[in-house]
Amino acid sequence: MTSNTVTEIDAIDLIGPLHPADLRRVAAAVHIEVTAAVRGRVQGCRSYLRGVLDGDRTVYGATTGFGALVGFAGRDNDADQADNTLAHLGAGQGPDIDPAVARAAMLVRVWSLAQGASGVSPHVVDALVAMLATTFAPAMPRFGSVGASGDLIPLAYATQSLRGQGHAYLDGERLPAAEALRRAGLRPLTLDGRDALALVNGTSVTTAALGTALHDVRVAHRSAQRLAALLADVLGCDTHQFLHPRLIAAYGHPGAVEVAARMRGLLAGARPSGSRPLQEAYSIRCGPQLLGAAEGALRYADTVLAADLTGVSDNPLFFPDDDLVLHGGNFFGQPAAFAADVLAMVTAQVGNLVERQLDLLVDPARNGGLPPMLAAGPGQQHGLQGAQLAATALVAQLRREVAPVSSQSLPTNLHNQDVVPFGTQAALRAVDQARLLRLICGSLAVGLRQAVHVGARRPTAPGCAQLLDQLVEVVPAIDPDRPLDQDVRRVADLLDHVDEAAGGGSTDAGPDRQAAEPR
Template identity: 35%
Template sequence: MPEPMSEHAGLDALESAAVAAQVVFDGTPLTIEAVAALARRSATPALSDAPAFRARITRGMAFLDRLLQEDGRVYGVTTGYGDSCETTVPVARAYELPVHLYTFHGCGMGRLLDAGETRAVLAARLASLCQGYSAVSPALLEQLAAFLAHDVLPCIPAEGSVGASGDLTPLSYVAAALCGEREVVHQGRRQPAAEALAAIGREPLRLRPKEALAIMNGTAVMTGLACLAWQRAASLAGLAATLTAAAVAAVDGNPYHYDAALFDAKPHPGQQRAARRIRMLLGDSRAPRHASRLQDRYSLRCAPHVIGVLEDALDWSRRWIETELNSANDNPLVEPDEERVLHGGHFYGGHIAFAMDALKTAVASVADLMDRQLATLVDTRYNNGLPANLSGATGADAALNHGLKAVQIGVSAWTAEALKHTMPATAFSRSTECHNQDKVSMGTIASRDCLRVLELAEQVAAAMLIAVRQGLALRLRTGYALPQPLRPLVDRLQEAIPLIVQDRALEPELRRLVAQVRAAQW
């Protein structure tokens, strides 16, 4: 391919190698790519043993211990939780309180997070706790790191968080598993957490005062999912531009719609990137070329403008996601150097919520773009002489075969569902927990919605791979002069997808292509 999938989608060779080797948790910033690498197990985690890092963690823990000895009043340590913050808990029973917190939050519902999502959640929580503001013990950090290293994955139900006070209910399954309770998946088998701990040679953790709160009262679920969503969206943006170039060639469209001078006149950076990719695949945009229309339809001509919105959203949303990832986002914070307890609301997931609502809308719009491109490719009124439904059948068989007719219907359904999910989750804040949590972010719902929209958009992209493979092959039959930069893509399409001559059930091919799209292999 002439240029990388997207300026967002890849790392340079040195950074990629560094991420692939090891991700060190020491309170210094992690990238989205690092979390994604841990999620797919292409990187290994390591908890830093640097003396300065360990000393900071220990200072926060020791300060909290002194407060307890002095009968200091600390939310969630010597008080109840949430609206129960006026309830005093005797210091002598402070060690019992964390168990109650993860126990009564064991009410999650819905599907379980998959393995990659769960690893991303563990990584996000460990990154936050390593900032050194949570007054947790080194033993807790070591247990979390061991879960990541040995792939011990708590069974986390996806539903039950309003995104403030953090991801309490889903993260209760992490806290409980660290203590040997509830279930995990380890070595491909769902089993009791205590059994998996024994298998990796570790004892169940006994949480210290505030440690359940430190694990649960934060944004790790929405943020971990957001990291994965961002990477998939970046990959999709690059693929959508590639598919656009292929679709333009298949309908014998106009390459001059992507001229650099056009996009210098309206210089949104993401729009310029999308146009450049299309232009590089189609060749010289100034070369004279016969086309049946002076201007192609919007789904082709305006593709950089649609994809560019997603590209530019990726730029600013990366900053927001990585800021959240590398923040102390529980409550209260314990400042170990000034020895202050800071009561606040950093568990509020508003930035992730808004980023995910915006990203899912931009992704759905790209899905809609690809849907319209596919509709153009299969329709003889608009495809400039290609067969109906891109059927490859000829002669007596032509009347029997229907090509991509049903695939186009499926794409329409997937696109409609993606667009339906763009209703902003942030708009549905509602008062809960005795009106203590009276304004909430809905960030975790937004992240889950974004992943669902991506799943549907990736299905549309898989169908488009089949459509452009078919359309280009049929166009080449007419003597079309293929732009040379497109040749590697055409060769790969021909190798990966057999030409559809006689009707065949395409589900297996679609599923295979979806998996490849999701893995950024196109």
Template identity: 35%
Template sequence: MMDSPVWLDGHSLTLEEWEQVVFHRRPVQLAPTAITAMERSRRLVDGAVARGDVIYGITTGFGKFSDTVIDREQSEELQHNLIKSHACGVGEPLSEEIVRGMMVLRANALARGYSGIRPSTVNALILLLNDGIHPVIPSQGSLGASGDLAPLAHMILPLIGEGEVSYRGQRMGARTVLDQRGHAPITLAAKEGLALINGTQMMASICALAIRKAENLLISADIISAMTMEALGGIPDALHPLLHQARGQMGQLQVAAHMRALLHGSHCLTRPGEKRVQDAYSLRCIPQVHGASRDAYEHVEAIVIRELNAVTDNPLLFTDENLILSGGNFHGQPLALAADYLGIAMAEIANISERRSERLLNPQLSGLPPFLTQKGGLHSGYMILQYVAAALVSENKGLAHPASVDSIPSSANQEDHVSMGSIAARKLLRILDNVTRVLAIEWITAAQGLEFSDRQMGAGTVPAYRLIRKHIPPLVNDRPGQPDIEQAAQLIESGQLVKAAAVS
């Protein structure tokens, strides 16, 4: 299956196919229907140029220069100048996965046949993708409207023989690699430079990566919190289906059901009044808090999936109606709001997780040895792991401030409202990294808390406990905590925890 191509038609790309291209190097190819649609819209562009029609980005300059008419003899120079002048991003390069995601998403958007670009030009981009030639794209510099102009310009530079690429782990000049691989630079025709960089594909690629990370973290949070409930002798009444049916929130219902399945058969839980009458909110309200974040995830996932097959450049060409229309599909507001929303939702997963870690480590709250060590005083145990979790949670609070509430006008106030969606998307990834490590800390402390019990654990918590113990031994004597945190984080990020603790 991985050797068969993903056929791009601009309508049917799935998130699973996107992942296969990004992570497993599955090849892509333009569908025959896409080629036909692209050729039709290209004829519309050629006709407009031949007639000398005044159309934005085809026979005019860009942004504030939209009122400047360009001679048709200069159309190729116009497009090449656009790419070169807009390639001014700064910051660390985007990851190879994000770049691959951008490349396939841009090719898919152009395959819809609304952009007036030649199939041969899109195939040149696909050739680089399939050959593992990845443009070096700085991560900063996009306002998220007129799309991700600077990052996408860097993505296109290698097509015209300029810029840098990463190839087989080496960063080098694009022209050098093109020559080595026998690929000739292309010449952009009228409209093509604009079609290639006017879009939301950096935001969309980051968000697509983020929702997959978030889904894994949401499931992991349920598993880890179930272990914490066992270590603290939690009260399962708070998971009773009648409680959650009475409210009717879907995410809450799903989390409560998942927690019941994870804890099925556990003898570590207690009845009301046995240890306490009610648990603290960080235990009792797991379904409500995790469930709300799950609902936010579902909402964001739907937006991102729609964006995988969205046409986001300008102007667009509608061949059936013989119309060329200027609009604003490049505006990143849908993704900006979605990224901010998911960032807030996932920050809350870390917030409540850190409170559970504190509860495990604090003897006044846990009934367990202070900081989960039998040699308190001489040893500090896991005392400082809670400090680290608190620091990451605090950092997330700053990162979760919405980027989309800001807008700075650009292009001499022609582009007077922008989304800042690329900033929202990049912040989201940083939040998810922090959430992963906060959950890793809770997993470590929950497993250590369970060392002080010999009771039977639940159907889903037993394999989760065995997995961490396969890689991280119980804490007997003090040792550096950073390797343990990173090991647990890797087990979470790789999906091994979710796979190990899967319950029906």
């Protein structure tokens, strides 16, 4: 089918590290390169495993039961042992994980398996690569993973869908997995016990969700900087004061230096109105410091994601060159859990800042005398009143969900898993929060467009004027009142496009971090 046509330009390979952008590229059908080197190391590790098992050595999951039942023998038949691995994990609940996240998880999983330390059959790698060359996406339930022995339950559903059991998506349509495989031209996957365990015993869902959330939060974070600059220009603030390079350099935080430099670039040519207070409200004056702190926190999350994308997450691991079979905890998703919780804090505080800027913009006591709620005819019309109420509700939602997930450990599995990180739920929550943040940014952007309509000055900085013109193109003035839900979503999409056009999407870690300002 047409949607499954794959271009081989810029194919993803399994030799070097994955890049965060690969997690988004794989939302569509993508070609993945399986080189002779990859195939050789996977086959070499598989052959080593067969020799280990022929020597009657005990290998978790291949010769034993699972989890707390490791002390009991597994099934003798390889195919039966695969069933033994997967059947009991079919206990997930809740809505499906976003298919784009599910496909990203499959990319992370196949990369880990392709490093040649898991002992999987080469055809498992081939099957995952073939799947990613179509629009097939496993249907995985949202709830059920504690992120300790990897993402056992959602990955078990993914594995079963590749076997033709359960459900899957194809071209966005949810289907019985067997039908989705047939339409995609894929064969049901055959597995033994080691193959099945290797497919589920890793943090691939957590990593995929963390990467998705981190990208989306970064885009919204850059949008918040653009909107803060436009707000300052529209109101006529003296940005030469609170964005001054000497002032920001004295603050000492690299993130603030970078944010302030970016905002100064957007505000180049801006002229203060001379009618604003000597010191603006914190939501304007302290924007570089708050958004700069967020930048520092996002850099920490960058490092965690980078490590996850270059690490092997499985148990046990095999090192044929040293004749080592090592049982351990490389499936423990604590780093991503901490990083996802940091994203939650960043999202809540940036969302709070943007909502407070919207509140300032609609308040005639602080917006330079513009009409209340930016209504074209106050009383007869209500302007941004409904949109501000909705933005406030979104911020409240972010705040309610900012409590750390990574410290909510509960013992389970007969105390075999006596500490757990809950990274899966932390990362999936961060995906949801990022989507709310972009809507809050969209709400402020609609307000800025309306502010100019009801009397605010046109931006004096060319960069800000260009952003306003883009907003005007997609959002008519609110005169008379109309529902704004679609406008907010449309503007949120526009802000994403503006960021991509500006090069923000070229790296998830933001623009080049050369010294933004001399100290």
